Amino acid sequence: MANRPSASYQPSTWTCDFVESFKIGQTEIYKERQRKLEEEVRKMVDDEDVEVEPTALLELVDIIQRLGLGYIFDRDIKRALHRIISVQAKSNDRKQKSLHATALSFRLLRQHGYQVSQDIFKHFMDDNGKFKACHCNDGKGMLSLHEASYLGFEGENILDDAKSFIGIHLRHHLGKINIIDPSLAEQVNHALELPLHRRMLRLEAREYIEAYARRLDANHVLLELAVLDFNMVQSTHLSELQDMSRWWRYMGLANKLSFIRDRIVENFFCSVGMVFEPQFSNFRKGMTKLIALIVIIDDVYDMYGSLKELEQFTEAIERWSMDAIENLSDCLKLCFQALYSTVNEMAYDNFKEQGVNTISQLKKANITKQALDCFDQHNDLFYHPSIIFRLCNDLASSSADLKGDITAKSIPCYMNETKLSEELACEQMRNLIDETWKKMNKGLASNNTPFSRPLMDIILNLVRTTHCIYQYGDAHGAPDNKSKIRVLKLLFEPVSLIKE
Numbered sequence: 001m002a003n004r005p006s007a008s009y010q011p012s013t014w015t016c017d018f019v020e021s022f023k024i025g026q027t028e029i030y031k032e033r034q035r036k037l038e039e040e041v042r043k044m045v046d047d048e049d050v051e052v053e054p055t056a057l058l059e060l061v062d063i064i065q066r067l068g069l070g071y072i073f074d075r076d077i078k079r080a081l082h083r084i085i086s087v088q089a090k091s092n093d094r095k096q097k098s099l100h101a102t103a104l105s106f107r108l109l110r111q112h113g114y115q116v117s118q119d120i121f122k123h124f125m126d127d128n129g130k131f132k133a134c135h136c137n138d139g140k141g142m143l144s145l146h147e148a149s150y151l152g153f154e155g156e157n158i159l160d161d162a163k164s165f166i167g168i169h170l171r172h173h174l175g176k177i178n179i180i181d182p183s184l185a186e187q188v189n190h191a192l193e194l195p196l197h198r199r200m201l202r203l204e205a206r207e208y209i210e211a212y213a214r215r216l217d218a219n220h221v222l223l224e225l226a227v228l229d230f231n232m233v234q235s236t237h238l239s240e241l242q243d244m245s246r247w248w249r250y251m252g253l254a255n256k257l258s259f260i261r262d263r264i265v266e267n268f269f270c271s272v273g274m275v276f277e278p279q280f281s282n283f284r285k286g287m288t289k290l291i292a293l294i295v296i297i298d299d300v301y302d303m304y305g306s307l308k309e310l311e312q313f314t315e316a317i318e319r320w321s322m323d324a325i326e327n328l329s330d331c332l333k334l335c336f337q338a339l340y341s342t343v344n345e346m347a348y349d350n351f352k353e354q355g356v357n358t359i360s361q362l363k364k365a366n367i368t369k370q371a372l373d374c375f376d377q378h379n380d381l382f383y384h385p386s387i388i389f390r391l392c393n394d395l396a397s398s399s400a401d402l403k404g405d406i407t408a409k410s411i412p413c414y415m416n417e418t419k420l421s422e423e424l425a426c427e428q429m430r431n432l433i434d435e436t437w438k439k440m441n442k443g444l445a446s447n448n449t450p451f452s453r454p455l456m457d458i459i460l461n462l463v464r465t466t467h468c469i470y471q472y473g474d475a476h477g478a479p480d481n482k483s484k485i486r487v488l489k490l491l492f493e494p495v496s497l498i499k500e
Contacts, residue, residue, distance in 0.1 A: 012254070012262040013479050014487070019245040019265065022492065027232040034232070037225040038072060044221075045076045054084050055101040058108055063219070066196075067212060067226035068205025068233075071277050081112055099124055099141030103148040110151045111197075113445065118158040121145075125158075131165040139177040139184050142170050143191060150195040153442040154435070183215055198437070200468040201461060202276040206230060206489050231494040236278045238491060241268045244288045251338055253296065257331055260299045266469075266476050267291040269487055273465030274458050286346055293339050295476075300335055320359075378449055384440040385459055389466045391429050391436075396470035397477075437463075 041064065048057040061077050064070060070077060084105070097105075102120055109116045126132050135141060146166045152159030170188060178185035190211075196204070209226050212218050244264055248254070254262035271287040301310055313332050316324035322340065325333050347359040394410045415425045440463070443449075444456050468486070469475045475483035 009259075009261050010478060012265070013484055014265040016245045016249045016264075020242050022238055022242070024239050024242075025231070025235050025494075027235050030228050030232060034225065034228050037221055037228070040221050041069070041073065041225060042076055044219075045073065045080050048080070054087055055098075055104070057084060058101070058104050061108060062104060063212070063222060066205065066208045067222060068202060068209070068230055069222070069226055072229065078112065081109060081114070085109070085114065099135055099138055100144045103141065103144035107144070107148040107151055107197075110148075110445070113447075118152070118156045121158050121162065125161075129161070131162060136169045136173055139170075139173065139181065139188065142166055142173075143184065143188050146170060146191055147196050150197040150437070151441055152438055153445070154438040156438075183211075186211060194467060194471060198464055198467045200273045200464045202233075202272055203468060203486060203490050206495065209495055227495045233276065233278050234491065234494055236281065237268075237272055237276075237284075240281055240284055241265065241491060244268050244285060247289070248292065251342075253334065253338055256334055257296070259304045259331075260296050261477060263295060263476055264288070264292060265487060265491070266479065266483075267295065269490060270465050270469065270476075272490065273468060274461045282349075289342050289346065293342060296335055296338065300332065304331065374450055378443075378451065380439065381443050381449070381451065381456070381459060384436050384443065385463045385466075387436045388433055388440070388463050391433050392466050392470040393474070395426060395429055396472075396474045 044060060045057070045064075048060060057080055061080055064073055064077065088105075102124070106116050106118075106120060121131075124131055124135060135145075145162050149159045149163040149166065152163075171192065174185060174188055177188060190207075205226070209223070209230060212226070213223055244267075248264040253260060268284065268288045270291055271284040274287060275283050300313065305313060309329060309332060312327055313336065316328065316336050317339070320340070322337075325336050328336065344359060347357070351357055391410060397409060411422065411425050411429060414420070414428065415422060418425070418428075420428070440460075444460055449456070469483075472482045473480060475486070479487075
């Protein structure tokens with residue numbers, strides 16, 4: 001009998017009965033109200049006099065995006081930013097813009113693919129190339145600069161200096177900011193914990209809706225639309241999750257394989273983090289199944305199989321035939337059958353929709369030189385997210401309640417190599433994550449890529465979801481109360497309708 005490592009993954013927080021017990025609300029009755037509110041918001045964007053006060057339009061765009069409405073007004077936002085760029089090109093008074101306006105403009109324009117130089121911040125620096133101390137009293141400007149600095153590229157020293165400057169002064173002045181403007185202090189705390197650029201979009205929208213509702217200057221049209229949209233999209237997500245719960249129940253793997261992580265809700269949470277827009281239901285369902293299978297296979301290799309069993313299991317996958325599983329243990333047979341049936345089912349669905357036999361291609365087709373050359377030229381787009389995922393996972397693993405983990409981790413390896421303490425090794429890993437983000441930012445901003453913008457967005461959102469999952473520990477392997485609250489807010493609990 002194989003001497004197997006012992007895993008003590010905690011049981012699932014969410015039962016299939018719980019997930020499937022929710023009634024899906026009727027969203028059609030809100031469609032007409034939603035349409036009217038969207039028209040009002042478009043009018044706001046179009047009517048803003050960008051030549052008189054471009055900052056007001058930038059702030060409106062920022063609020064729309066942070067409320068989770070950016071995907072609805074994508075074309076309107078692009079037109080608005082183009083208007084701002086046109087005005088800036090004709091204007092010579094950039095030096096008169098506030099730190100807040102400059103940083104907000106930089107962040108939004110760079111986010112949307114415009115080429116914006118870090119040099120626009122030189123006006124706020126002294127003759128020694130340091131940010132002027134007088135900006136320490138500008139809480140709003142400091143916050144905007146903080147958020148902008150995280151869109152920096154490798155080698156952009158001004159943005160690196162901005163990050164260091166803010167790290168020293170923004171926390172120091174937080175008490176004073178709280179006295180003057182408690183709402184701003186709340187935003188500062190939120191940003192210092194994790195910058196906006198690294199936050200999971202839909203969860204951030206939920207949190208921002210609640211924060212925006214507490215503002216005295218909140219626009220009630222925007223707020224009502226954000227609440228309606230979030231709840232309607234959440235209903236779509238919940239319906240999809242219930243389908244995934246029924247699929248997971250039918251597979252029966254959680255009951256038959258005691259060593260695997262039973263995490264179908266968390267897997268779906270990740271798929272929403274990657275693509276939340278309601279029209280991409282098939283993507284989320286397919287991705288949820290793939291994540292579930294990846295987790296199972298990961299547990300097979302890390303926690304269950306002997307070397308001989310894993311060699312046989314790998315051979316069976318390579319042959320992609322049920323005939324290849326004869327010598328596998330019963331547990332590994334179940335794992336292969338789940339993988340085989342799910343992938344074939346997804347391939348059949350793709351064949352019905354696209355007319356392409358993907359299984360046949362995957363089994364027989366050799367990769368072309370053109371494809372290899374393309375991947376070689378652009379492999380950083382996939383390498384850098386993988387590095388961030390690995391390091392975030394390893395940083396969080398110390399807080400996961402997992403016994404008998406014999407897999408190699410980056411932090412112990414680095415400690416052994418450098419003789420540093422765990423604290424210093426973790427700090428080095430965080431610095432490496434920051435440096436990798438800069439490289440990834442540059443790659444995602446490049447126009448010299450054969451990959452589509454939707455794929456680039458998925459890559460970015462995958463890394464954001466990684467930060468969310470591992471922000472307070474391992475929310476996948478060892479979910480705690482914080483991760484439970486996040487799942488409830490994103491998938492199960494609608495935002496309460498807020499009346500004027």
